[in-house]
Amino acid sequence: MTDPVFLFDPDTDDVPVNGDGLNAGWTITLPASVKRHALGAMRLAEGDGLSLTDGRGLCVKTTLVDAQAGLVSVERVGRQPQPVTRLVLIQALAKTGHDEAAIDMATQIGVDEVIPWQANRSIAKWKAGRTDRKWRQVLGAATEQSRRVWSPELAQCVSSKQVVAICRRACVHGDLVIVLHQDATMSWSSVEDEVSRLADRCLADGRPRSINVVVGPEGGISEQEVSDFVGAGAQSVVLGSNILRASTAGPVALSLLSRALGRFA
Known part of the structure; x- marks a missing residue:
């Protein structure tokens, strides 16, 4: 054991x-x-x-x-060195602890960075000095439970406008931003093909790259947010026919990405 x-x-x-x-x-x-x-x-x-x-x-x-x-x-x-291809969860704030459940599971799966997002439809509000302390406790406990030696980085809370900036930077640096959206037409299999190509580039040049997964709150990502993110270079993707909760969508996507990257044996 x-x-x-x-x-x-x-x-x-x-x-x-x-x-x-x-x-x-x-x-x-x-x-x-x-x-x-x-x-x-x-x-x-x-x-x-x-x-x-x-x-x-x-x-x-x-x-x-x-x-x-x-x-x-x-x-x-x-x-232990950090993975060359990093997994980042941009998690919208959600009520009744759904956001904390999401980052707990994401840490167990192997996420490398968590970015809190105050989405347009987020009911919960980020309270500096309180919410960040709680999130750090969740990340720390999940790190120990999953017996990791790299704890996920916790970034500052961002607005939707700042997520747009993240999408633009990703395009410049060769990173990938995946927006989970129930009305998207792009399938997950297409994402895995792109992830494989990105991982191959990382191995070829040794330069770290990030795969960012954007997850909305309980009410979903607004059409304007999706439009802005896609316009800035993100890819809007549907996971499947079932609509997942804010607490489970990110972990499911991260599990599939971890498998595609070979993190899961």
């Missing part, structure tokens, strides 16, 4: 871990928050394995040697 993974904050937690100079055989003390979770909630005991990560690719595999003191022995230190 894979060891549980725990996130620490390299900016605030007093942990001698930065990936450089840390060697196997060292004994380090778990941060207080990790100790509470690992020993209090998960009931790990001496001899159990656990891994620490900064959410930026670092993975420190350890073994618990003193539960009372929260001491672990370092077994191995490694760093």
Whole structure:
């Protein structure tokens, strides 16, 4: 069984871990928050394995040697590179926690960046200092649950006008923007063909590229927004005949993209 993974904050937690100079055989003390979770909630005991990560690719595999003191022995230190082809979810704010459910599942699937979007039809409102803190908690918990060593980046909340700017930049840099829309005529199979070509270009020149998935709120994306996004270079795509909730559309699309990119064995 894979060891549980725990996130620490390299900016605030007093942990001698930065990936450089840390060697196997060292004994380090778990941060207080990790100790509470690992020993209090998960009931790990001496001899159990656990891994620490900064959410930026670092993975420190350890073994618990003193539960009372929260001491672990370092077994191995490694760093995982980021994917060359990045998956980005532009998630519209949605009521009753549907947006949080979406980013939770997206993190488990492997999304690399989450961009909150205050869509025209979004009922929920972004509250700086409150909503972003909640979203970071969701992303962090899902990162640990899925045992990732890269936590998704959380960008600033954007307006529809700023999404248009994202679409334009994507065209310039060779990225892809996919707008999920129930009335679109472009099929998902066409998207996967384009994704394959984009992945091949990444492998050929080694330059990172992004695939952005735009998901609207409960009321859907307005016709004006779709028109503006497509006019700026995005592709409007229908996933299928069933209409999905704001909480599930993004994760379904990301799952299909992950499979197309070979992330799912």
